[in-house]
Amino acid sequence: MSFLRTLLAFSLLFQGQGGHSQSSQSLKQEVDKVLYLDSKVDFERSPGISIALFIGDSTYTFHYGRADRAAATAPTDTTLYELGEVTQLFTAVLIHRLAGQGLLELEGVVEKYLSVPDSSLAHLSVRQCLRHRSGLPRLPEGFGERIVDPDNPYGNYSTQTFLTQLTAPVLHSGEPATYRFSNLNYALLGALAAQRQGQTYDRLLRDQVLDPLGLSWTHLQEDSAFLRFYAAGYDKSGKQTARWQLEAFEPALGLRSNLLDLIRFCRLFL
Known part of the structure; x- marks a missing residue:
């Protein structure tokens, strides 16, 4: 299941007044530091990472690693992740x-x-x-x-x-x-x-x-219209796995979404 091996992060960092003058490149350097030095993210365990930063009315997105190792595709704002307990x-x-x-x-x-x-x-x-x-x-x-x-x-x-x-x-x-x-x-x-x-x-x-919140990317059942956007999931050995069918646990674990919709969702509550 991709939420086990592909990390989706959306952050509320850098909301101070000084943050508004930061360029996208300087923000990326800050994010790089958090990922590589502070958190020491293991890209074997979390092959793809998508991050959104909110600074005032502005939103910045950053992507790392691969959404699919076999295809060597990088994640983007439209990459769909299994949200798990989110x-x-x-x-x-x-x-x-x-x-x-x-x-x-x-x-x-x-x-x-x-x-x-x-x-x-x-x-x-x-x-x-x-x-x-x-x-x-x-x-x-x-x-x-x-x-x-x-x-x-x-x-x-x-x-x-x-x-x-x-x-x-x-x-x-x-x-x-x-x-x-x-x-x-x-x-x-x-x-x-x-x-x-x-x-x-x-x-x-x-x-x-x-629908009322305009979250058109977010869904439960695997949809053929979205197939090319799904991030691949991997087990602990690194083997690619199929996306889980959650049945009774859909309300607890089953949604799939991307940064575009999650940014919109978060903004509604800020």
């Missing part, structure tokens, strides 16, 4: 938009909007999931045992399978849980939103977030 920012925006429209309540319990077999989820609130305070584990219990294809570990994990096998710690109503990062939180939120609205998560995200 996807959760977009799912959070979706949930807040639905709440703003009165379609769900952040303090509402999960089972109010989603049919789940495990009664221990009854006390989990939407807000707890948003903040990773649900107490859910990072991955479902026994997840590794159910992997059919190691190169596509989520490929056979449908939303129905996910909801059927999901279990949660019993939390007393109103009792705050400590922070515990879990992809399950956002898989659950995506399923909740889709079931609540009677739409697929893909369609709902497109209608509520991506």
Whole structure:
């Protein structure tokens, strides 16, 4: 999966007043220093890197390495990366938009909007999931045992399978849980939103977030129209791998995007 071996970075560095007088070349020298000296980026592990810097109203982009080693192509502003857990920012925006429209309540319990077999989820609130305070584990219990294809570990994990096998710690109503990062939180939120609205998560995200914000490059399902823009992914041995199919975990891990859309997305919140 490319987000494992191709680093996507977008930074808010150099926002001081003095930054406005810096040239693109001097900024690149600063970025070079961070990459090569301070961070000592390993281009064997992260073959391609794309960076955006915001300075006032100006945006600068820099690219390093290769988007595809075999083709020896360099990344550009349009290179599409698998965002991995950055996807959760977009799912959070979706949930807040639905709440703003009165379609769900952040303090509402999960089972109010989603049919789940495990009664221990009854006390989990939407807000707890948003903040990773649900107490859910990072991955479902026994997840590794159910992997059919190691190169596509989520490929056979449908939303129905996910909801059927999901279990949660019993939390007393109103009792705050400590922070515990879990992809399950956002898989659950995506399923909740889709079931609540009677739409697929893909369609709902497109209608509520991506299209209204003008994020035309950002998408979930692999699209033939974008094939030439995808960065290649590599495993730990350096072997090129296929792009993962995320199924139930699309709301937590599944988006693909590029600097053009991520810059636009970030600017909306600055």
